[in-house]
Amino acid sequence: xxxxxxxxxxxxxxxxxxxxxxxxxDLGPLRYFLGIEVSSTSAGFSISxxxxxxxxxxxxxxxxxxxxxxxxxxxxxxxxxxGDPLPDSTRYRHLVGSLxxxxxxxxxxSYPVHILSQFVSAPTTVxxxxxxxxxxYLRGTITRRLFFPRSSxxxxxxxxxxxxxxxPTDCRSLSAYCxxxxxxxxxxxxxxxxAVSRSSVEAELRAMASVxxxxx
Numbered sequence: 001x002x003x004x005x006x007x008x009x010x011x012x013x014x015x016x017x018x019x020x021x022x023x024x025x026d027l028g029p030l031r032y033f034l035g036i037e038v039s040s041t042s043a044g045f046s047i048s049x050x051x052x053x054x055x056x057x058x059x060x061x062x063x064x065x066x067x068x069x070x071x072x073x074x075x076x077x078x079x080x081x082x083g084d085p086l087p088d089s090t091r092y093r094h095l096v097g098s099l100x101x102x103x104x105x106x107x108x109x110s111y112p113v114h115i116l117s118q119f120v121s122a123p124t125t126v127x128x129x130x131x132x133x134x135x136x137y138l139r140g141t142i143t144r145r146l147f148f149p150r151s152s153x154x155x156x157x158x159x160x161x162x163x164x165x166x167x168p169t170d171c172r173s174l175s176a177y178c179x180x181x182x183x184x185x186x187x188x189x190x191x192x193x194x195a196v197s198r199s200s201v202e203a204e205l206r207a208m209a210s211v212x213x214x215x216x
Contacts, residue, residue, distance in 0.1 A: 002030055036105060044149040049105050053142050056098050060135050067140030068133055072112040076130070077168045080119060083126030092123040095131055102138075105146055107178065107188040109134055114174070114190040152182030160211040162193075162203040171196050173203035177211035187214055 001024075005011050018024055030038045035052040038045060086092060097120075099113045112134050119127045160177040167174070172193050179187040191210070197203035 083124035175207035
Protein backbone atom coordinates (compact mmCIF):
# COMPACT_ATOMS: atom_id res chain seq x y z
CA UNK A 1 0.00 0.00 0.00
CA UNK A 2 1.24 3.48 -0.90
CA UNK A 3 0.04 6.43 1.20
CA UNK A 4 0.63 9.77 -0.48
CA UNK A 5 -0.10 13.36 0.54
CA UNK A 6 1.33 16.75 1.46
CA UNK A 7 0.40 16.63 5.18
CA UNK A 8 2.91 14.50 7.18
CA UNK A 9 0.82 14.70 10.34
CA UNK A 10 -2.30 13.35 8.64
CA UNK A 11 -0.27 10.60 6.95
CA UNK A 12 1.02 9.57 10.39
CA UNK A 13 -2.58 9.59 11.68
CA UNK A 14 -3.77 7.34 8.83
CA UNK A 15 -0.92 4.89 9.43
CA UNK A 16 -1.69 4.79 13.14
CA UNK A 17 -5.36 4.01 12.49
CA UNK A 18 -4.42 1.27 10.02
CA UNK A 19 -1.97 -0.17 12.51
CA UNK A 20 -4.76 -0.35 15.10
CA UNK A 21 -6.90 -2.46 12.78
CA UNK A 22 -4.39 -4.51 10.79
CA UNK A 23 -1.03 -6.20 11.23
CA UNK A 24 1.24 -3.99 9.11
CA UNK A 25 4.85 -2.88 8.74
CA ASP A 26 5.83 0.69 7.90
CA LEU A 27 8.57 0.52 5.26
CA GLY A 28 9.25 4.25 5.36
CA PRO A 29 9.53 6.56 2.34
CA LEU A 30 8.60 5.00 -0.99
CA ARG A 31 11.64 3.57 -2.77
CA TYR A 32 10.52 0.37 -4.52
CA PHE A 33 7.06 -0.93 -5.42
CA LEU A 34 6.12 -3.74 -7.82
CA GLY A 35 9.36 -3.41 -9.79
CA ILE A 36 9.22 0.39 -9.95
CA GLU A 37 12.06 2.30 -8.30
CA VAL A 38 11.36 5.75 -6.85
CA SER A 39 14.03 8.27 -5.87
CA SER A 40 13.35 11.69 -4.35
CA THR A 41 15.42 14.88 -4.15
CA SER A 42 14.72 18.49 -3.27
CA ALA A 43 14.12 19.17 -6.97
CA GLY A 44 11.53 16.43 -7.43
CA PHE A 45 11.29 12.68 -7.78
CA SER A 46 11.99 10.18 -10.52
CA ILE A 47 10.78 6.67 -11.32
CA SER A 48 12.49 3.89 -13.24
CA UNK A 49 12.65 0.12 -13.53
CA UNK A 50 16.40 -0.40 -13.73
CA UNK A 51 16.45 -3.61 -11.68
CA UNK A 52 13.47 -4.93 -13.63
CA UNK A 53 15.38 -4.34 -16.89
CA UNK A 54 18.46 -6.08 -15.49
CA UNK A 55 16.38 -9.11 -14.55
CA UNK A 56 14.69 -9.07 -17.96
CA UNK A 57 18.03 -8.99 -19.79
CA UNK A 58 19.28 -11.85 -17.63
CA UNK A 59 16.20 -13.94 -18.52
CA UNK A 60 16.57 -13.10 -22.21
CA UNK A 61 20.19 -14.39 -22.13
CA UNK A 62 21.41 -12.28 -25.05
CA UNK A 63 24.53 -13.73 -26.64
CA UNK A 64 26.29 -10.36 -27.04
CA UNK A 65 26.74 -7.00 -25.31
CA UNK A 66 25.61 -4.81 -28.19
CA UNK A 67 23.37 -1.77 -27.77
CA UNK A 68 21.33 0.21 -30.31
CA UNK A 69 20.26 3.85 -30.46
CA UNK A 70 16.59 3.26 -31.25
CA UNK A 71 14.14 0.53 -30.18
CA UNK A 72 12.92 -0.04 -33.75
CA UNK A 73 14.16 0.85 -37.20
CA UNK A 74 12.36 3.52 -39.20
CA UNK A 75 9.59 2.57 -41.64
CA UNK A 76 9.44 -1.07 -40.49
CA UNK A 77 6.16 -2.79 -41.38
CA UNK A 78 5.93 -6.26 -39.89
CA UNK A 79 3.60 -8.92 -41.25
CA UNK A 80 2.39 -12.17 -39.68
CA UNK A 81 4.05 -14.10 -42.51
CA UNK A 82 7.52 -12.54 -42.15
CA GLY A 83 10.18 -15.16 -41.37
CA ASP A 84 9.78 -18.72 -40.13
CA PRO A 85 7.51 -19.66 -37.21
CA LEU A 86 9.30 -20.06 -33.90
CA PRO A 87 9.39 -23.70 -32.75
CA ASP A 88 8.48 -22.54 -29.23
CA SER A 89 6.75 -19.18 -28.79
CA THR A 90 6.81 -19.27 -24.96
CA ARG A 91 9.94 -17.12 -24.63
CA TYR A 92 8.60 -14.54 -27.08
CA ARG A 93 5.32 -14.23 -25.18
CA HIS A 94 7.11 -14.00 -21.85
CA LEU A 95 9.47 -11.25 -23.02
CA VAL A 96 6.72 -9.22 -24.72
CA GLY A 97 4.58 -9.48 -21.59
CA SER A 98 7.48 -8.15 -19.52
CA LEU A 99 7.97 -5.28 -21.98
CA UNK A 100 4.29 -4.34 -21.69
CA UNK A 101 4.76 -3.82 -17.95
CA UNK A 102 8.07 -2.06 -18.51
CA UNK A 103 6.32 0.50 -20.73
CA UNK A 104 4.75 1.83 -17.51
CA UNK A 105 7.95 3.86 -17.01
CA UNK A 106 9.46 3.69 -20.53
CA UNK A 107 7.28 5.63 -22.96
CA UNK A 108 10.03 5.36 -25.60
CA UNK A 109 9.25 1.66 -26.11
CA SER A 110 5.47 2.08 -26.27
CA TYR A 111 5.36 1.98 -30.08
CA PRO A 112 7.55 -1.11 -30.72
CA VAL A 113 5.94 -3.02 -27.85
CA HIS A 114 2.51 -2.34 -29.33
CA ILE A 115 3.71 -3.65 -32.71
CA LEU A 116 5.39 -6.76 -31.31
CA SER A 117 2.45 -7.65 -29.07
CA GLN A 118 0.29 -8.19 -32.15
CA PHE A 119 2.24 -11.35 -33.00
CA VAL A 120 2.23 -13.19 -29.64
CA SER A 121 -0.11 -15.88 -30.99
CA ALA A 122 2.23 -16.92 -33.82
CA PRO A 123 5.62 -15.15 -33.62
CA THR A 124 8.32 -15.72 -36.23
CA THR A 125 12.10 -15.39 -36.37
CA VAL A 126 11.73 -11.89 -37.81
CA UNK A 127 9.47 -10.75 -34.97
CA UNK A 128 11.90 -12.24 -32.45
CA UNK A 129 14.77 -10.35 -34.07
CA UNK A 130 12.94 -7.05 -33.59
CA UNK A 131 12.17 -8.04 -30.00
CA UNK A 132 15.89 -8.52 -29.35
CA UNK A 133 16.53 -5.05 -30.76
CA UNK A 134 14.20 -3.56 -28.11
CA UNK A 135 16.16 -5.42 -25.42
CA UNK A 136 19.48 -4.09 -26.77
CA TYR A 137 18.02 -0.60 -26.73
CA LEU A 138 17.00 -1.03 -23.10
CA ARG A 139 20.50 -2.22 -22.24
CA GLY A 140 21.92 1.05 -23.54
CA THR A 141 19.30 3.26 -21.85
CA ILE A 142 18.90 1.38 -18.58
CA THR A 143 19.72 4.39 -16.39
CA ARG A 144 17.10 6.70 -17.94
CA ARG A 145 14.32 7.83 -15.64
CA LEU A 146 11.06 9.74 -15.71
CA PHE A 147 11.50 12.94 -13.69
CA PHE A 148 8.67 14.84 -12.01
CA PRO A 149 9.82 18.29 -10.79
CA ARG A 150 8.34 19.75 -7.62
CA SER A 151 8.11 23.21 -9.16
CA SER A 152 6.16 22.07 -12.22
CA UNK A 153 3.10 24.07 -13.25
CA UNK A 154 -0.39 22.58 -13.48
CA UNK A 155 -0.88 23.43 -17.15
CA UNK A 156 -1.83 20.50 -19.39
CA UNK A 157 -0.04 20.05 -22.71
CA UNK A 158 -1.07 17.31 -25.09
CA UNK A 159 0.55 15.96 -28.25
CA UNK A 160 -0.87 13.42 -30.67
CA UNK A 161 0.25 11.81 -33.90
CA UNK A 162 -0.83 9.08 -36.27
CA UNK A 163 0.70 6.83 -38.90
CA UNK A 164 -1.71 6.56 -41.81
CA UNK A 165 -2.51 3.01 -43.04
CA UNK A 166 0.62 1.77 -41.32
CA UNK A 167 -0.49 -1.83 -40.86
CA PRO A 168 0.23 -3.79 -44.06
CA THR A 169 -2.32 -6.45 -43.11
CA ASP A 170 -5.50 -4.45 -42.53
CA CYS A 171 -4.44 -0.89 -43.53
CA ARG A 172 -5.47 0.53 -40.18
CA SER A 173 -3.58 3.47 -38.72
CA LEU A 174 -1.85 3.85 -35.37
CA SER A 175 -2.70 6.61 -32.90
CA ALA A 176 -0.20 7.86 -30.34
CA TYR A 177 -0.33 10.61 -27.75
CA CYS A 178 1.41 11.94 -24.68
CA UNK A 179 0.14 14.27 -21.97
CA UNK A 180 2.29 16.60 -19.86
CA UNK A 181 1.23 18.24 -16.61
CA UNK A 182 3.64 21.15 -16.61
CA UNK A 183 7.02 19.52 -17.19
CA UNK A 184 5.88 16.07 -16.05
CA UNK A 185 4.91 13.35 -18.51
CA UNK A 186 1.82 11.79 -16.94
CA UNK A 187 0.14 9.76 -19.70
CA UNK A 188 1.03 8.18 -23.03
CA UNK A 189 -0.38 5.53 -25.33
CA UNK A 190 0.04 3.86 -28.71
CA UNK A 191 -2.94 1.99 -30.14
CA UNK A 192 -4.23 0.76 -33.48
CA UNK A 193 -7.31 2.64 -34.64
CA UNK A 194 -10.58 0.72 -34.68
CA ALA A 195 -11.47 1.60 -38.29
CA VAL A 196 -9.65 2.26 -41.54
CA SER A 197 -9.00 5.97 -42.08
CA ARG A 198 -9.46 7.05 -45.68
CA SER A 199 -6.96 9.91 -45.41
CA SER A 200 -4.05 11.01 -43.23
CA VAL A 201 -6.23 13.87 -41.95
CA GLU A 202 -8.85 11.40 -40.74
CA ALA A 203 -6.14 9.36 -38.99
CA GLU A 204 -4.82 12.49 -37.27
CA LEU A 205 -8.34 13.48 -36.16
CA ARG A 206 -8.87 10.04 -34.62
CA ALA A 207 -5.60 10.45 -32.72
CA MET A 208 -6.72 13.88 -31.50
CA ALA A 209 -10.03 12.39 -30.37
CA SER A 210 -8.16 9.75 -28.35
CA VAL A 211 -6.04 12.28 -26.46
CA UNK A 212 -9.06 14.53 -25.93
CA UNK A 213 -10.92 11.63 -24.33
CA UNK A 214 -7.90 10.90 -22.14
CA UNK A 215 -7.67 14.50 -20.93
CA UNK A 216 -11.42 14.72 -20.33
